[in-house]
Amino acid sequence: MLRSMYEWLDRRLDITPLWRDVADHEVPEHVNPAHHFSAFIYCFGGLTFFIVVIQILSGMFLALYYVPDIVNAHASVKYLQTEVAFGSIVRGMHHWGASVAIVMLFLHTLRVFFTGAYKNPREFNWVIGMLIFFVMLGLGFTGYLLPWDNKAYFATKVGVQIAASVPFIGPYIATFLQGGDIVGAQTLARFFALHVFFLPAVLLALLGAHFLLIRRQGISGPL
Known part of the structure; x- marks a missing residue:
């Protein structure tokens, strides 16, 4: 069934050359776990991307039920957790995936640094x-x-205060983040827009450039 669908598309769109260009890519021997035990450290980048994909998909599911205003935000999250089928599982994946993504990205950065992959x-x-x-x-x-609960509210206040301590531009950063003088409705709306629209768009653009350069320059060699 899948093969016939692929052939149907290929006759009309000629996708086989494009697919071959993506798939038929030689992988260096030093990143093959069958030949080198240390090859697993080269998996951190791919694992980070896999987690990012999970974050995007789970976030799309959460956005179907989330209401970005201070009256209904917490209630909508509670409804998602208690009433929606698999809601608590998906939110748990999104919540813990955010931390795992940062950890994996940090490990990937360490690998790039200590193997000298950042050099010419x-x-x-x-x-x-x-x-x-x-x-x-x-x-x-x-x-x-x-989620607009007490922990999220006061943690954000601390984060904004830290941003406000930046020399010269700190007060402007704080005002931009808060959408005013206090953490309130404007802050929640602004953070929702940044989290769902602006930052993901920047992330996808950067990932596209990152993968394009990896494809052109190849995977870096070992130490």
Whole structure:
């Protein structure tokens, strides 16, 4: 069935050359676990991407039920947890996946650094990777407020106060994040927009550039 569907599409769209260009890519011997035990450290980047995909899919499910206002936000999360089929499982995946993604991304960054994979000609990809790291931190920070409970509220207040302590531009950053002078309805709406629209768009663009450079430059060699 799947083969016939693929052939039907291929006759009309000629997708086989594109698929071959993506799939027929030689993998260096040093990242093959069958030949080198240390090859597992080269899996951190792929695992991070896999978790990001889970975050996107689970986040799309959560967005179907979440109401981004201070009156209904917490109630909508509670409804998702208690009334929606598999809601608590999906939210648990999204909640813990956010932490796991940061850990895996940190391990991937350490691998790149200690194997010298950031050096010529991969300096630009290292910069992109750092930007991805900060975007992921931003996603974690903006998503933490969305349940709108006491822990999320006061943790966000602390985070905004830390941002406000940045020299010269700190007060402007705090005002931008809060949408005003206090953490309130505007803050929740702003964090929701950042978490669901703006930061994911930036993340996908950076990931596309990251993968394009990896494909052109290849996987870095061992130490």
